[in-house]
């Protein structure tokens with residue numbers, strides 16, 4: 492893939508140079524790989540063009556750091572090998588954990604299902620296993636399948652087996668589903684729990700009164716699904732409830748509970764962790780703000796918070812011109 496396309500004269504000037512920040516300068520990815528910060532922009536043919544894209548020395552095939560401005564604002568996009576995605580994600584999560592535990596004495600983290608847990612694997616290794624103050628973590632899920640917690644379909648089980656059982660987060664600070672209840676009851680219990688934690692100031696509150704989590708770690712399906720918000724589903728329009736349920740998910744299991752878009756978009760930080768060529772079209776639609784598609788992921792747009800995309804080369808493959 493030729494990543495060093497020259498910026499054409501006709502390019503729409505949607506680009507803005509992004510200066511390397513001190514955090515980037517000391518990240519393990521950077522120190523290992525010396526990536527260059529690059530700028531991408533949309534050109535007048537609707538594609539992306541690049542300026543100075545490339546990574547010095549042996550980083551060439553490992554990581555491209557890019558920032559990209561599109562019509563809705565600034566998206567911070569990084570493209571990695573799968574291994575370096577996990578390294579960089581762990582570094583960023585640890586930085587946020589340190590910041591929030593220092594500033595407010597707790598760190599509220601929302602997980603999703605799917606492959607995300609696999610990409611958190613570096614957090615359960617040195618140095619983070621010892622250096623993160625796990626006792627300050629409060630863990631939630633953006634979505635859950637309405638199944639028992641030990642069912643193979645349970646997002647809780649996937650997270651417990653791959654991550655939570657390996658770190659010292661107090662069990663009472665892990666807020667899984669009330670799995671004896673049907674979907675509507677489980678959604679009510681989740682929302683009641685969130686309201687109590689907002690009242691007790693464990694979870695911050697946004698200006699519009701929605702819970703404001705410190706970090707949401709989101710995956711995305713090939714159809715642009717995020718949380719359990721599926722293309723064309725009426726739940727995409729929910730603007731009052733914090734948690735909702737559905738009995739008609741287009742992929743199994745059909746019964747799920749999910750945070751709503753206003754809650755997602757109130758988060759202080761959202762990490763979109765998306766890998767695989769099967770996601771490339773949805774990634775391009777989201778980052779190009781493609782008006783012809785109405786994918787749930789296009790509605791992820793934090794009001795005040797930061798959004799960062801962690802992509803592998805497959806997921807990013809439609810962003811770059813040959």
Ligand SMILES: O=C(O)[C@H](O)[C@@H](O)[C@H](O)[C@H](O)COP(=O)(O)O
Nearest residue numbers: 603604605606607710711712718
């Ligand atoms: O309950 C679900 O349907 C999944 O958990 C789902 O929401 C998942 O988060 C995305 O589909 C991304 O999954 P992958 O990262 O595994 O592709």
